[in-house]
Amino acid sequence: MVIHPMTMQTDIAPILQHATNGHRLSPDQLRTLLSSDDWTSIAAAGHTERQRRHGSHVATWTAFRVINYTNFCNIDCSFCSFKDEIESDRGYTLSLEQIEAKTLEAKELGCDAIFFQGGVNPHLALSYYTDAFRMISAHGMHVRALSPVEVFRLAQKEGLEVPALLEILKAAGLGSVPGAGAEILTDRMRQVLSPKKLSWQEWCETMGHCHRAGLPGSCNIVFGSSETVDDLVEHLTYLRDQQDLSGGFLSFVPWVFQAQTKNFPIRHVKSWEYLRMVGAARLFLDNIPHIEVSIMVLGRELAELGLYAGADDISSIVIEENVLASRGLKTIRAAEKFLTEAGFTPRRRTLGYELVP
Numbered sequence: 001m002v003i004h005p006m007t008m009q010t011d012i013a014p015i016l017q018h019a020t021n022g023h024r025l026s027p028d029q030l031r032t033l034l035s036s037d038d039w040t041s042i043a044a045a046g047h048t049e050r051q052r053r054h055g056s057h058v059a060t061w062t063a064f065r066v067i068n069y070t071n072f073c074n075i076d077c078s079f080c081s082f083k084d085e086i087e088s089d090r091g092y093t094l095s096l097e098q099i100e101a102k103t104l105e106a107k108e109l110g111c112d113a114i115f116f117q118g119g120v121n122p123h124l125a126l127s128y129y130t131d132a133f134r135m136i137s138a139h140g141m142h143v144r145a146l147s148p149v150e151v152f153r154l155a156q157k158e159g160l161e162v163p164a165l166l167e168i169l170k171a172a173g174l175g176s177v178p179g180a181g182a183e184i185l186t187d188r189m190r191q192v193l194s195p196k197k198l199s200w201q202e203w204c205e206t207m208g209h210c211h212r213a214g215l216p217g218s219c220n221i222v223f224g225s226s227e228t229v230d231d232l233v234e235h236l237t238y239l240r241d242q243q244d245l246s247g248g249f250l251s252f253v254p255w256v257f258q259a260q261t262k263n264f265p266i267r268h269v270k271s272w273e274y275l276r277m278v279g280a281a282r283l284f285l286d287n288i289p290h291i292e293v294s295i296m297v298l299g300r301e302l303a304e305l306g307l308y309a310g311a312d313d314i315s316s317i318v319i320e321e322n323v324l325a326s327r328g329l330k331t332i333r334a335a336e337k338f339l340t341e342a343g344f345t346p347r348r349r350t351l352g353y354e355l356v357p
């Protein structure tokens, strides 16, 4: 364990003041915040900034279904259990009919979007994706699909440049892209987490292509393994730099690793440490409009506190999620009740962050 939370006693008040006065924080200032034990001040400043941007009373939610279309994957991330050897009889790839059945079920339950994500399966043709996207959008559902590594590998397999692939996918109905697969974007942590995945430069470049193609989305961080404070700072700085260049990140979502495999060491991220991340991210990521907390991973109590530390959105309802054990809200009523009880006026949004009347 590398993060030593109770060690630095630097007075952070001038940094918090600087940020809440509308000035950009430097990476060094972020490092100071993420090394400080004064997490309540950071969370309070994050909440002040969230109020300045979005008002005090409203918090948003959205309703989508995750469809994990295949669990075949040749990337082999050290933390992931959602993968299967290509020859294994435990592997699956959903047929178009199965995808359509799940789409219609989601629509019936009140979802307006499908989150289409899977392993990196080298045996799937481009037509598998275009047929699925056309079908999903024909049912009036927004298609959010394909993390940067899926986009990158599919382009390689098809012999296409990424922008050319994105035009084809967009014409078929792709509407936005998830921020998945970033975990921690530093050279050192890429080696620990997933040496065969994209480098941080490739991840950012692929996101830049998506944004320029008119495909916005989210970005995230997944922490709670062997990362250092420097890794966290570097990661958030790359995201902010990329946003300056391409501007398509609608939201930032801080996640923590969940235990999936026996071989990957994770640590318990303390609640206050998570809230410090939410607040610091709200202050540092001045060019990303929204901060989401994930009930699915964090549970309700911590997600509720996150809404008072800088976050303005709870993301879910998630109807299905095979990759991680879900603690998420399962119904529209549950989402509205959760936000109301937390002290907010719930507003439904689309995946593009437009408020639903």
Ligand code: SF4
Pocket: 073, 074, 075, 076, 077, 080, 081, 082, 083, 118, 119, 120, 149, 194
């Ligand atoms: S995290 Fe994604 S890319 Fe990595 S092994 Fe799992 S499914 Fe494959």
